[in-house]
Amino acid sequence: MSALPAAFFPPTTPTPYSRTDFGPDFRWGVSTAAYQTEGSWAADGKGPSIWDTFVRGRRAIKGRETADVATDFYRRWPADLDLLQQLGIPDFRFSAAWARVLPAGTGAINTPGLDFYDRLVDGCLARGITPWLTVYHWDLPQALQQRGGWTNRDVVGWLSDYAQVLARRLGDRVQHWLVLNEPMVFTGAGHLLGLHAPGRRGLGAFLAATHHAALAQAEGGRALRATLPAAARIGTTFSCSYLTPWRPGLPRDERAVRRADAALNRLFVEPALGLGYPLADLPLLSRLGRYVQPGDEQRLPFAFDFWGVQNYTREVVRHSPYVPLLWASLVGAARRGVPYTQMGWEVYPESLYHLLRQFSHYPGAPRLLVTENGAAFPDEVRGGRVADAARQAYLQACIGQVLRARREGVPVEGYFAWSFTDNFEWAEGYAPRFGLVHVDYATQRRTVKDSGWWYRQFLAGADVTEGMESPGSAAWSPQER
DSSP states (O other), rough: OOOHHHHHHHOOOOOOOGGGGGOOOOEEEEEOOHHHHOOOOOOOGOOOOOOOOTTTTOOSSSGGGSSSTTTTTTHHHHHHHHHHHHTTOEEEEEEHHHHHTTTTTSSOOOHHHHHHHHHHHHHHHHTTOOOEEEESSSSOHHHHHHTTTTTTTTTHOOOOOOOOEEEHHHHHTOOEEESSOHHHHHHHHHHTTTTSSTOOSHHHHHHHHHHHHHHHHHHHHHHHHSSSSSSSSSEEEEEOOOESSTTTTTHHHHHHHHHHHHHHHSTTHHHHTTTTOOOTGGGGGGGGGGGOTTTTHHOOOOOOSSSEEHHHHHHHHOOTTTTTTTTTEOHHHHHHTOOBOTTSOOOOOOHHHHHHHHHHSSSSOEEEEEOOOOOOOOOOOBBBBBHHHHHHHHHHHHHHHHHHHTTTTOEEEEEEOOOSBOHHHHHHHSSOOSSSSEEEETTEEEEEEEOOOOOOOOOOOOOTSSSOOOOOEEEEOOOOO
């Protein structure tokens, strides 16, 4: 994968803005996930997750890497929270590892595992950092996968019970909760394409997992609402991409965009609003009927307090006779000759603006937050510094698009960069680096990248067009506790 053309960054001078332009109540943070950072995969009574199993499959992960250690956050969290505090980042989104709390997925609680999240929450609050807890970020206990996992309707109850375990223990201090992370990804990549855990392939598995995840999204919200204090705010997150036709005006490409939009952007949003599945634009969803039981239509909606919009790029879509049922394919950035990241994703910050507008146009839509946005570029530590101009410019441009949407009346009230540190990027292993903080995986040495220092300056009130002071040696060496 080639890097961006050298001439692409820095871009034209962005419109000047500062943190104050967003108002005093706008939330600023970073996001992480348990499996991608914690490591200690079998420590202190933790059970295996589907990802612990999947990474041990033949050629499942590039480089045959695992997250057995990852960024060692399970042991190094105090120093990492100190670093968050040093960077002045006020909000921290993380997830709880289901199998660390409930090794069998249900039943007996693993006290050391739950104690870890108790200490983590207290550690955030002691440093003036607001915790945002994602209940499920893709790491289903392997014990539940052996019972069918997301294709077993019982997963709706399993997820709800797990959510309540977390809420009863942490709900007196955690006020911001997210039920699911990107259900379209863990159902599609994990159950249709086999690229992610649990590595299943086939339309039947995908449809079953989709309906059960949509139910769990709502029932998990209700379980939290019944358990948490009234002031708690409950949300969920959706992966999304701004979609445009390969040949604008060509009817078959325009229809392909509508089908792809129904699958990639609307599949879990519309059921949550009581609109049902987007069958009109994606007829294959009519096959969901075999998994729908009486009363499900009433169970799918839930009045979330906010939605997390998670966007990284746009996709260009064309009609394809070679993709049955969807009849659409994506035209990659390299083929189109446009700048792209280490993941092959087009650099297109305007995508975030368009998605925020699209989601806000639903009648009854709640408040919006950008709960993930970022870019992976090749990074190198030189003289104690990571000069990542491409990532810094990307983040500046995307935040500018959030402000554009906000100024037009879109109810967006927060932005969380992905990610705090470099981490294990699922099937891509450790090669892609999204972090504001570089991690040397051999030594676990942390080095704040220029983008991280810029974010600190921005959060301190600096204008994005002002020069960034170089901190010189920007290394951070967390000690084991």
